[in-house]
Amino acid sequence: MPELPEVETIRRGLAEAVRGRRIVGIRMTPAGERLLRGVPTEAFLARVRGRRIDDIRRRGKYLLFALDDGATFVAHLRMTGRFEVEPGDAPDGPFFRAALQLDDGRELRWRDARRFGTWAICDEPAALDARLGPEPLDEDFTIDRLAGALAGRRAPIKAVLLDQRRVAGLGNIYVDEALHLARIHPRRSAGTLTRDEVARLHAAIRIALDKGIANFGTTFRSFVNAFGGEGRNREHLLVYGRRGEPCASCGTPIARIVVGGRGTHLCPTCQPFDGEGDADAGR
DNA sequence: CGTTACCTGAAA
DNA sequence: TTTCAGGTAACG
Numbered sequence: 193m194p195e196l197p198e199v200e201t202i203r204r205g206l207a208e209a210v211r212g213r214r215i216v217g218i219r220m221t222p223a224g225e226r227l228l229r230g231v232p233t234e235a236f237l238a239r240v241r242g243r244r245i246d247d248i249r250r251r252g253k254y255l256l257f258a259l260d261d262g263a264t265f266v267a268h269l270r271m272t273g274r275f276e277v278e279p280g281d282a283p284d285g286p287f288f289r290a291a292l293q294l295d296d297g298r299e300l301r302w303r304d305a306r307r308f309g310t311w312a313i314c315d316e317p318a319a320l321d322a323r324l325g326p327e328p329l330d331e332d333f334t335i336d337r338l339a340g341a342l343a344g345r346r347a348p349i350k351a352v353l354l355d356q357r358r359v360a361g362l363g364n365i366y367v368d369e370a371l372h373l374a375r376i377h378p379r380r381s382a383g384t385l386t387r388d389e390v391a392r393l394h395a396a397i398r399i400a401l402d403k404g405i406a407n408f409g410t411t412f413r414s415f416v417n418a419f420g421g422e423g424r425n426r427e428h429l430l431v432y433g434r435r436g437e438p439c440a441s442c443g444t445p446i447a448r449i450v451v452g453g454r455g456t457h458l459c460p461t462c463q464p465f466d467g468e469g470d471a472d473a474g475r
Numbered sequence: 476c477g478t479t480a481c482c483t484g485a486a487a
Numbered sequence: 488t489t490t491c492a493g494g495t496a497a498c499g
Contacts, residue, residue, distance in 0.1 A: 195493060226482095253494075270494050272483085287483090306482045308494070347476065356495080364493055412493060413485075432493090453478070455491080479498070487490070 196361030197404030205418025209277040217293040224289030252360030273309030324360040342382040350378035351452035369400040377465040431457040
């Protein structure tokens with residue numbers, strides 16, 4: 193479900209709703225235990241009970257709750273995880289797995305149909321940097337930095353952009369959108385991009401992500417913000433989920449192919465496969 | 476490097 | 488009934 197813009201949207205909502213609150217307890221369902229990946233609920237509770245949430249940050253697609261003892265509660269929503277802040281007496285609703293109880297009677301509730309999401313306590317959140325590439329919206333994400341991440345890679349550009357160690361926060365939707373904006377075919381071998389193409393891609397990544405944030409995220413299935421509201425970026429997408437619809441630039445029907453095992457949307461006219469080999473719009 | 480597994484619901 | 492799903496880690 194969530195890529196950088198969706199996680200950022202949730203982060204902003206959570207910052208508004210729960211910053212400064214203390215965690216007074218936890219509710220964990222049997223299906224929710226998997227969240228902790230083997231850490232006993234009691235051990236997790238011992239780390240968070242009584243702690244004040246001083247800040248909510250984001251790194252890539254991770255949500256980081258800075259606690260008042262210096263520890264960090266790290267959550268990843270994977271495909272279908274949701275965080276919503278609700279009154280403690282509201283119904284749990286579908287896919288409810290766990291909740292952190294707050295000192296004002298509300299709860300930070302976790303719902304996750306597919307149960308891929310994870311919760312952890314981390315004493316050294318900087319360790320995430322070893323596994324994650326640069327933040328694409330930060331100053332230090334330069335054209336050179338992107339060029340370095342792509343250099344020598346033979347994998348399709350789309351696969352490289354989805355690799356969180358190269359650039360953090362991009363997922364299937366925004367990669368397709370960025371490649372379309374940059375007029376680059378998703379199957380182009382990453383290392384073959386010209387300097388001009390890398391520069392276009394660099395700008396396109398930021399445009400696609402900024403737009404997603406400005407529209408409060410893209411809701412295709414399960415994404416909702418911290419208050420249960422849907423994002424409105426879906427109607428602004430240029431290619432993702434628009435198979436068969438005319439390209440806004442040239443009118444050619446948007447194609448859907450598979451790249452790196454992922455459904456991939458592109459305009460075969462605006463994004464010709466001219467980098468190597470022969471044109472291949474279909475497939 | 477590509478493929479599979481992890482789960483389960485929703486859509487085709 | 489079958490296919491697909493916005494993510495990632497673990498395979499071979």
